[in-house]
Amino acid sequence: MRIEFGWSLDGSAWADGTGAHGTARMGPRALVQLLQNRLGLTRPSIEQAVRVAEHARAIARADHPWPRGSFAVDPWSTATTLLSWRDAAVAAGARLRPAPGQPERIAALCAIEELRTASAAAPGAADDLRELVDVLEQEVTWPLGIEELICHEALTDLPGLWPQLLELLDRAGVRVTEVEAAVSRRPELLILEAEDEWSAAETAARLLAGREGAPLQILAGADTVVLDQELHRRDLPAVGVAEPAADRTALQILPLFLSLAVAPVDVQQLAALLDLRVMDAPESGGDHVGLVPARARAALLDALAQEPGTGGTAWRRTIAALEADQEISGSGLAIVRALDALVADPIPPAQLTPSRLRTATEPLGARLRALGQGDPGLTRATAHLQVLLDVLGTLDEGTALGERELSQIVDSAGGRAASPFARPEATTAWRTCSRPAQLLPRGGDVLWWGADRDDARTGVQWDAAEVEALTALGAHLLEPARLAALETDAGLRGLRGADRLVVVRTRRRTEKATAPHALLAHLAAERAEPGQGVAEVLAGLTLSPADALVDDGFELAGSRRPLRVPTPARIPEPPRDLTRQVAPAPHIVPPRLSYSQAENLLGCRQKWTFGNGLQIRAASVATVPTGNRMIGTLVHAVVEELVLSAEEEEGRTGPPTPERIREEIMAQVPRLASELELPGREVELASLREQAVRSLVEFFDRLGAAGLVITSVESRFEEPLTLHLRRGDLTVPFLGFRDVLAEDASGAPTVIDLKWTYAAQKYPDLFDTGEALQLASYAVSLHDDRTDVGYFLLSQGEFVASNPALDPHGRPTLDIEDLWSRGTTGMTEALEAIGDGVVDARSGQILLDAGQDLSTPRTEAKKTYARAREAARGAGSLVVDARCDYCEFSLLCGMRGDAS
Known part of the structure; x- marks a missing residue:
């Protein structure tokens, strides 16, 4: 050989x-x-993370003063750095032994090495040499x-x-x-520099497609994902070069799982884990794509959408239903149980011991093995977990890891996973390599893709005293310049073995400016005339993609290819009419109606048709509440619990005290707003709590002063609603929940709807202009002409009502009968139009008719809607602002996106 x-x-x-x-x-x-x-x-190969863990133990035992302070603050990073220095010294030939007068860093390495050797720590590549x-x-x-x-x-x-x-x-x-000196050519050099990667890829693909079998080598200095797409368009094989990375799906499973194992639980991370798909294959029975079975995934995400926390009523009810579901069994049911146990009793940050982490991750390992069956992604995820377990095996059982250290260990244990695009396809047309030194000196052409600067690594930097100490220990060290020259000289030898170099690069990559590879400067220097700089030479050799286009097609470096210039396409104007005319659809009628559906029917018939008529929904993971919606749900639940628990509290008279409200808020946070318990959000939670306490004290005090007694909260109602359509009457149940129902001394009811919003003028404006349809629907369901209605703005702590005892602003009484009549008329007209196949986006159309769109400032849009509401009110109709800027269907209707 x-x-x-x-x-x-x-x-x-x-x-x-x-x-x-x-x-x-x-x-x-x-x-x-x-x-x-x-x-x-x-x-057997030893993972670097295991070696770092063993080195950390040796550092702790040596307790050398030089790294002591750093190790106390950041043990994992310190151990990683010291191990890299130790390996560099061993590879250089040093036998690390303590000796008098050694520099501090060398003395520390030698002291740690003694303990490392005594404990038979795992060897690395330097030890193999x-x-x-x-x-x-x-x-x-x-x-x-x-x-x-x-x-x-x-x-x-x-x-x-x-x-x-x-x-x-x-x-x-x-x-x-x-090796015998190869023929050192001075290759022809051609640099094609594009503004972006897509233009560069198109030019490179044309170059490859236009060749006629001449020998060619491809030097891929960057990933070829975009280039491969252009090659496939021309029926050419992919180069298939893509760097491994630490953010592949396989390496996200363990960190995401562990983020739920440590208190407090982030409900958004829980939703992400439930929604995580770990295999590319299509689902079979709903159990072979997600880490959590499909049936369980959907049910648990729905529970989180109802209560964005863990351990609440919705979550417990869902877990019980899954336990009884005969279609979920084996490892699928086991991972559901494990997740439930994990979020119910997460590990306190101060108790991250190896034994607790092993116990927490055991169900994950079982699920990955059950799903894997040779799948490379899950095999990689299983290996990631095994390396973590190996690292934990090197630690004392009583060791408590910090969250930061655990994160560092998990990252180190994962390493980098291969890209799914790293799939070269068989070809004899060209040879591919990724480094200039790997080029064969066989002449011909070289296409250098991605020739961007990549500074050579020069190894560990030792000062003069350290070099002397290491040399005394047997090391043979080169100066950094000589070490860097090894790679530079090898690269130049490879490039000079070609007859012609065609360099294709971009000025920017990943939104960052790039610079030419350093070897191009060496090649340019050989061509420089006296007084001519390297940059000037490179500029003279550089072309743009447009320079390769000639009258009859494409021509570059001996490659020719005919091109057809397509007829210029005119980008159409954005649609000015959002109405869709389709086949009549009398079958699309609601099986039931709620206020939110009625609002959509009135505001945007397309939104109702997409969401309720055709059941097009956002992904379940996107429905987990956060922000204002989450806080509103929380405060609603606090009011409900305060009212329901009043009768059970002995000696309770009058409204709840601020202390009782504060206590209830904190009790409900884990169930309904658990993300507020995450580190860094303490001030936000405290501020929200005190704001809610002040608001609810005002709420209960004002109700009491007005002589109103709360009789029910979150009371469900369901009433038949008959809409007189041309094709016949349609009767559907109209249902909903009244937030607060109260009575005065005479028994007259008052309905209060609770709103958490920072849009302080929205609901007062709806009330004052007689557009508060939600309040009217609640009042109608009571069948009592004495019914009064109002809003309570939880964020502002204010009532919006005509009752002066609640709201002193002197607001007019809401005409419930007229408002409900206008609302039912609007719902009837909407269903008539949908049945006829005419589906408009009324809310968006109002903006377009006023010459506005989603880029219009909200203040201007509100004025447009106000004018439209006023005109509709005069015609006995209603206008509802469907908030196109927040609508998930705005791409479908044409309000958002590129119309071309």
Whole structure:
């Protein structure tokens, strides 16, 4: 066997050797692995996170003063850094032993190494190299099976133990030589620079498609995802280069799961885990895509939408139903039970011990194994969990990890996962590599995709005293400049082996400006005339994609391809009429109506048709309340509980005290607004609590002063509603919940609707203009002409009512009969139109007719709606602002998005 060895050749294919039979092309990592195999020194690989954990134990035991302060504040990062320094010193050839007069950093590394050696800590790549040298220094009595090792670099130019290793191989019978100098060409250089990646990809794909079988190498210095799409459009195979990353789906499962295991529980994270899809295959029985089975996922997300917290009535009721569901069993039911237990009793941050973390993650491991069945993504997720467990196994059982340290461990344990786009497709048309040094010196053309600057790593920086100390311990250290030159020289050798270099790069990538690769500066310097700068040379060699377009098509670097210029398309104007004319749909009628449905029918018939008629809904995970909606639900529940518990409290007279209100708010937060308990939101929660206390004290005091006694809260009603359509009467149940129902001394009812909103003028305006349809619907359901109605604005602590004892602003009495008549007329007209197939977006149309759209300032839009309401009121109708700016269907109706 012959080996072609180069310092920068790791990642090369064996078949890329010099061409002789049995020649392999290798870099340092590949050569070490081969020698380990030949000498019987292979061992199971040890994950770096496990090594860091073991190193952290050694640091703690050594208790050296130099890293002590840093280790106390951030143990994991400190251990990671010290281990990287230790490995660099060992790879350089140093045998770390304490000695008098050593610099502090070297002394610390040596002290920690003593304890590391005593505890038989897991070896790394540097130890593998050290072991090879130690074994080869002894007499090797069996053949290595390597006839010749041809080096790209001189032995004296290599760092650390490498010169010694290669000399020992020579002594063991391997002929070690330097590669013959290849023909060093001065390749033709052409740089094509595009403004964006899409233009660059299109030009590169045309170049590849227009070639006629001439030899070509592709040097992919950046991912080729966009380029591959353009190649597929031209029936060419994908290059398939994409870097691994730490944010792949497989590596998100464990961090997301652990975020729920630690108190307090973030309900939005819980919703994200429930909705997480872990496999690309289509669902089979609803149990093979999500970590949580589909049936359970939907039910639990619905529960969170009702109560954005855990442990509440909706959550417990759903868990009980899932336990009884015969279609959910095995690992699917087990993960549901585990999640329930996890969020019911999360681990306090001060008790993140290895045993509790192992117990918490055990159901996750079982579920991943049950779902995996060879799926690479889930196999990677299972490995991520196993590495975490291995790290926990190195810790003392009494060790309590901090949340930050746990996060660091989880990140380190995951490493990086392969991209799903890293799938090269078979081709004989060109050869692909990712580093300039890997290019074969066979002439022809090289297409260099993504030639952006990538500064070479120079290793650990040691000062002069540290270099002297490490040299005394056996290290062979190169100056940083010489070390960087190894990679630079290798890259230039690879590039100079081509006849022509076609460089395709972009000025910006991922929204950041880029700079040309440093090797381009070296190539440009060779072409510079006296007094000419490198930047000037590069500018003279640079073309734009437009420069490759000629009269009859595309022409660049010997590649020709005919092009057809498409007829310019005129981008249509945004729609000015949002009405949809479809086939008559008399079958689309509501099986029941609520105020929210009635509001949609009046405000936007398309919104009602999409959402209620056709059952098009937002994803369940998007319906989990947050912000104002969550706070409103919380305060509603507080009022309900305060009223319902009043009779059970001995000695309770009058309204609840501020202390009782405050107590109830804090009791309801975990169930209905658990995100307010997250770290960093303490001030927000305290501010909200005191605001709600002041508001509810005002609410109860004002009701008492007005002589009103609350008789029920959240009382459900259901009344038949008959709408007289042309095709016949339609009777549907109209249902809802009255927030607060009170009575005065004579028994006359008053309905109060609670609103948490920062739009302080919205509800007073609806009341004053006689447009408060929701209050009218509640009043009609009571069938009592004496019924009074009003709003209570929870955020502002104010009533909006005609009763002067509640609201001193002298508001007019709401004409309930007229308002309800106008509302039912509007609902009838809407259902008539939908039945006829005429479906408009009335709320959006009002804006368009006024020359406005969603970019119009809200203050101006409100004036437009006010004028429309006034005109409709004069015609005996209603106008409802359906808030197109918040509507999830605004893309479908045409109010939002690109009309082209």
